[in-house]
Amino acid sequence: MTTDVAATAPTGSGLWRILVQGRAVPLAVVIAAIAVIWYAGAVYMNAPRLTDGYERNKVEWTFGQLVDDAWSMERPILPAPHQIVAELDKSVLQRKVTSKRSLVFHAWVTLSSTLLGFAMGAVLGIVLAVGIVHVRTLDRSLLPWIIASQTIPILAIAPMIIVVLGNVGFTGLVPKAIISTYLCFFPVAIGMVKGLRSPDPLQMDLMRTYSASSAQVFWKLRWPASAPFLFASLKVAIAISLVGAIVGELPTGAQAGIGARLLVGSYYGQTIQIWAALIVAALLAGLLVAAVGLIERMVLRQMGARP
Amino acid sequence: MTQNPAPKLVEPAASGRQSVAPVIDIQGLSLTFQTADGPVYALSDVDLSVAPGDFVSFIGPSGCGKTTLMRVIADLEKPTAGEVSVNGVSPEAARLARAYGYVFQAPALYAWRTVERNVMLPLEIMGMGKDERRRRAAEYLDLVNLKGFEKKFPWQLSGGMQQRVSIARALSFEPDLLLMDEPFGALDEITRDHLNEQLLRLWERTGKTVIFVTHSIPEAVFLSSRIVVMSPRPGRIIDVIDCNLPPDRTLDARETPEFLEIAHRVRDGLRAGHSYDD
Amino acid sequence: MVSLGAALLILLALFLPATATEEATFGWLSQSAAFGVVLLALAVALAQSWLRLNGLSAGLGLAVAVAIGAAGPVLLLAGMPGAGAGAGVWIFVIGLALLAWRTLEVLSASGGDKTVNRLLMLLVPALFGIWLLYLWQVVVVGLQVPSVLLPAPSLIGGVLAGAQSTLAADFHQTFIKSVLPGFAMGCGAGFAVAILVDRVPFLQRGLLPLGNLVSALPIVGIAPIMVMWFGFDWQSKAAVIVVMTFFPMLVNTIAGLNATGAIEHDLMRSYGASYPQTLIRVRLPNALPFIFNALKINSTLALIGAIVAEFFGTPIVGMGFRISTEVGRMNVEMVWATIAVAALSGSLFYGLLALLERITTFWHPSYRG
Numbered sequence: 029m030t031t032d033v034a035a036t037a038p039t040g041s042g043l044w045r046i047l048v049q050g051r052a053v054p055l056a057v058v059i060a061a062i063a064v065i066w067y068a069g070a071v072y073m074n075a076p077r078l079t080d081g082y083e084r085n086k087v088e089w090t091f092g093q094l095v096d097d098a099w100s101m102e103r104p105i106l107p108a109p110h111q112i113v114a115e116l117d118k119s120v121l122q123r124k125v126t127s128k129r130s131l132v133f134h135a136w137v138t139l140s141s142t143l144l145g146f147a148m149g150a151v152l153g154i155v156l157a158v159g160i161v162h163v164r165t166l167d168r169s170l171l172p173w174i175i176a177s178q179t180i181p182i183l184a185i186a187p188m189i190i191v192v193l194g195n196v197g198f199t200g201l202v203p204k205a206i207i208s209t210y211l212c213f214f215p216v217a218i219g220m221v222k223g224l225r226s227p228d229p230l231q232m233d234l235m236r237t238y239s240a241s242s243a244q245v246f247w248k249l250r251w252p253a254s255a256p257f258l259f260a261s262l263k264v265a266i267a268i269s270l271v272g273a274i275v276g277e278l279p280t281g282a283q284a285g286i287g288a289r290l291l292v293g294s295y296y297g298q299t300i301q302i303w304a305a306l307i308v309a310a311l312l313a314g315l316l317v318a319a320v321g322l323i324e325r326m327v328l329r330q331m332g333a334r335p
Numbered sequence: 336m337t338q339n340p341a342p343k344l345v346e347p348a349a350s351g352r353q354s355v356a357p358v359i360d361i362q363g364l365s366l367t368f369q370t371a372d373g374p375v376y377a378l379s380d381v382d383l384s385v386a387p388g389d390f391v392s393f394i395g396p397s398g399c400g401k402t403t404l405m406r407v408i409a410d411l412e413k414p415t416a417g418e419v420s421v422n423g424v425s426p427e428a429a430r431l432a433r434a435y436g437y438v439f440q441a442p443a444l445y446a447w448r449t450v451e452r453n454v455m456l457p458l459e460i461m462g463m464g465k466d467e468r469r470r471r472a473a474e475y476l477d478l479v480n481l482k483g484f485e486k487k488f489p490w491q492l493s494g495g496m497q498q499r500v501s502i503a504r505a506l507s508f509e510p511d512l513l514l515m516d517e518p519f520g521a522l523d524e525i526t527r528d529h530l531n532e533q534l535l536r537l538w539e540r541t542g543k544t545v546i547f548v549t550h551s552i553p554e555a556v557f558l559s560s561r562i563v564v565m566s567p568r569p570g571r572i573i574d575v576i577d578c579n580l581p582p583d584r585t586l587d588a589r590e591t592p593e594f595l596e597i598a599h600r601v602r603d604g605l606r607a608g609h610s611y612d613d
Numbered sequence: 614m615v616s617l618g619a620a621l622l623i624l625l626a627l628f629l630p631a632t633a634t635e636e637a638t639f640g641w642l643s644q645s646a647a648f649g650v651v652l653l654a655l656a657v658a659l660a661q662s663w664l665r666l667n668g669l670s671a672g673l674g675l676a677v678a679v680a681i682g683a684a685g686p687v688l689l690l691a692g693m694p695g696a697g698a699g700a701g702v703w704i705f706v707i708g709l710a711l712l713a714w715r716t717l718e719v720l721s722a723s724g725g726d727k728t729v730n731r732l733l734m735l736l737v738p739a740l741f742g743i744w745l746l747y748l749w750q751v752v753v754v755g756l757q758v759p760s761v762l763l764p765a766p767s768l769i770g771g772v773l774a775g776a777q778s779t780l781a782a783d784f785h786q787t788f789i790k791s792v793l794p795g796f797a798m799g800c801g802a803g804f805a806v807a808i809l810v811d812r813v814p815f816l817q818r819g820l821l822p823l824g825n826l827v828s829a830l831p832i833v834g835i836a837p838i839m840v841m842w843f844g845f846d847w848q849s850k851a852a853v854i855v856v857m858t859f860f861p862m863l864v865n866t867i868a869g870l871n872a873t874g875a876i877e878h879d880l881m882r883s884y885g886a887s888y889p890q891t892l893i894r895v896r897l898p899n900a901l902p903f904i905f906n907a908l909k910i911n912s913t914l915a916l917i918g919a920i921v922a923e924f925f926g927t928p929i930v931g932m933g934f935r936i937s938t939e940v941g942r943m944n945v946e947m948v949w950a951t952i953a954v955a956a957l958s959g960s961l962f963y964g965l966l967a968l969l970e971r972i973t974t975f976w977h978p979s980y981r982g
Binding site: 228230231233234235236237238239240244248249252253255331332333334 | 430437443445457459460488489
Binding site: 050051054055056057058059073105164165167168169170171172173176183191192195196263267270271274275278286287290291293294297299302303305306309310313314317 | 714717718720721722733734737738740741742761762763815816817818819820822823826829830831833834835837838840841842917920921924925926940945960
């Protein structure tokens with residue numbers, strides 16, 4: 029009897045096990061839980077203002093009506109998810125992408141400075157790392173400062189840079205991209221120093237027994253060995269580059285970009301607009317990191333990484 | 336320090352060896368590492384001469400300097416004192432002339448290169464043409480019985496196969512001298528026996544000079560034509576034992592009286608060098 | 614090679630005009646002290662290219678010589694207010710930069726016992742940093758860059774010394790009142806949730822990908838919402854920080870708790886250890902490097918969160934407030950002074966955590982050897 033149960037139980041619950049042990053179902057459950065909490069929170073947080081209104085106007089109200097109203101306020105403390113979706117629908121799909129009221133337009137502005145800053149930061153980071161790995165003096169003198177620069181709240185300098193560059197006549201894309209560059213180069217430089225130094229002594233000795241030149245050691249050993257480190261830091265870098273671009277749009281009263289939408293929304297109390305901009309920023313971040321991850325997988329597969 | 340005066344190293348009795356110039360000639364070699372805890376005497380007053388076509392094993396306990404001695408020959412370490420010549424020139428000149436192939440304790444294969452491209456690595460560095468690289472890689476992978484594995488990546492191979500790739504890589508640019516640093520140390524005993532036999536056949540076929548570092552007495556006796564017994568603190572040579580087992584021997588040779596007698600002498604040498612003390 | 618290049622450049626500099634006003638140019642001889650200093654630098658550069666001295670004392674000697682040489686342009690420019698630097702000064706500074714590089718090279722390559730090496734590890738980057746500051750000063754003064762664009766370090770230093778009470782109040786508002794409570798609550802909550810879900814693998818699998826995703830999101834963007842919810846004072850800043858620091862801590866702690874190997878687990882099982890025993894004796898120590906990693910990441914995030922949140926509204930005190938208002942008034946020295954305070958407090962906070970990490974995880978491979 030008992031052996032029967034033991035033998036059939038695992039196969040019988042196979043589907044269940046896949047559901048529980050995979051990632052999709054737990055993730056869906058967590059997201060569903062967040063949605064429920066969100067809707068409940070929207071009622072809870074918006075209720076005081078609504079009940080105040082009811083009492084002032086001496087309106088009879090039921091709980092059902094309160095919930096209805098809480099989920100459809102024009103300037104709620106916390107908008108319900110479907111309100112944000114409606115706003116996204118309005119500002120992403122209903123408007124022409126060239127319109128200043130289209131979120132696609134604003135996202136594009138932010139994206140372009142993100143990508144420009146990311147490219148410059150990645151190149152700068154790689155160049156610094158190559159220098160640090162090959163020149164002992166740079167290793168001793170520059171590396172500690174690069175590490176220290178991480179501890180500095182670099183974003184605090186963002187408005188400075190925008191203003192300084194604005195005074196020299198640089199406006200628009202480049203100043204924001206420079207902030208992204210500043211944020212980007214650090215993880216890339218640190219990751220690449222680690223990566224370029226990742227070959228073990230044996231692999232370096234091997235190159236020495238071949239009397240390989242340092243260029244050969246670099247291209248045939250250090251550079252390919254650093255690929256996993258490069259991609260790991262690029263993923264961090266592109267996410268932080270987006271943050272830099274958004275924060276770069278805050279101080280100037282910039283007219284375009286996700287940061288500008290956040291600022292305008294906060295001036296006028298347009299909470300739904302703020303949340304829509306945040307969701308777009310989140311989607312953008314997810315897409316960018318996923319894109320780097322995709323390239324990573326393709327490149328590393330080419331290089332024979334274990335699938 | 337010298338209750339055990341280093342034995343005078345006479346050339347082996349085998350005829351003809353004395354007439355040719357030695358591949359490796361070492362006189363009065365010493366090497367001291369400066370560490371934070373004071374100097375470490377890795378090698379002290381080592382003399383050694385290796386003739387072409389010899390298979391010489393360095394044997395001794397950990398810390399006896401056998402790997403360091405090999406690394407000096409390969410110009411991976413600089414001696415503090417003494418003279419070393421490889422092919423009649425300095426180790427550095429020999430390295431620049433790509434005079435030797437080195438096989439490390441670990442395969443040290445590059446994970447992002449296929450087996451074939453790993454074997455081609457030294458050929459690329461030495462600037463050989465693409466067709467010639469292909470041909471050599473195929474030839475030497477065949478020699479180590481790895482035909483058909485060209486397009487695999489290292490992680491798809493067993494430990495023994497990986498080490499065979501690294502041997503093919505060392506052979507691919509056809510050096511006359513092969514330096515092998517405990518190449519089978521990390522493998523299980525069955526694989527190791529198998530590779531020992533294969534290495535012996537390879538040596539007989541190619542006639543290369545081989546320097547082989549090991550801490551296994553059976554391995555040393557089975558493979559070598561001469562065994563250099565070393566002892567630690569400071570690293571020095573205790574004894575050099577000639578080893579004339581029949582050339583076409585198989586693993587069965589390890590049960591013959593001749594084999595056991597040589598193994599016994601090696602063990603005596605190690606004991607005399609206090610290798611079994613604590 | 615490098616010192617010879619330095620000597621030649623300095624020699625060339627001597628024959629070029631050193632300062633320039635609108636009407637005329639002046640040579641080095643117009644300021645005898647500056648001239649003497651430059652001659653000394655030339656002598657040292659020539660001596661070094663000839664003798665090629667190496668070692669610690671040579672490096673220190675060179676450093677002193679560079680420091681004295683560096684006084685040359687400063688003396689010169691200070692002696693002639695209103696005059697900009699001429700070609701001579703720039704060529705001299707480039708030559709001196711080469712000599713400074715040589716100094717760092719000599720110092721990097723020299724070594725001694727443990728204490729000397731440790732001091733060198735501090736001295737070399739410190740000298741490099743001082744050199745960069747000096748370059749900043751000379752370029753700004755020499756090119757007469759308007760201070761609205763980029764104030765000289767000396768001006769910023771002046772503000773740091775002069776506006777201490779304002780800076781201290783800002784530091785208190787931003788760092789003590791917002792950053793520290795937010796950091797403690799966010800990290801504490803992340804840690805607590807990680808421990809809570811530790812026994813529920815189902816929730817872990819749901820939270821991990823979400824946490825990784827959220828860690829990559831531009832969370833500072835919620836700052837305007839938090840300001841609406843929690844008001845202008847420190848509570849809204851702390852709230853932003855809590856959200857920013859929660860997820861890195863959660864993800865890292867979960868990863869750290871799972872870092873314990875199967876063998877160590879089996880060992881504890883063989884002792885019949887309870888879940889809390891295993892957690893406290895094996896898994897938390899193993900998770901410490903991960904937890905400290907999150908703490909260090911979060912220390913930077915917390916300061917960024919507080920300052921950026923202050924852009925969206927504050928009582929009239931705080932570093933972010935100071936930066937945004939003084940930028941508006943074009944009082945750039947004050948902005949830079951505030952940034953210096955932020956940088957210093959950020960570095961100290963990080964350094965403190967790193968020190969704590971060293972003390973508690975000394976056994977970790979990355980600290981051995």
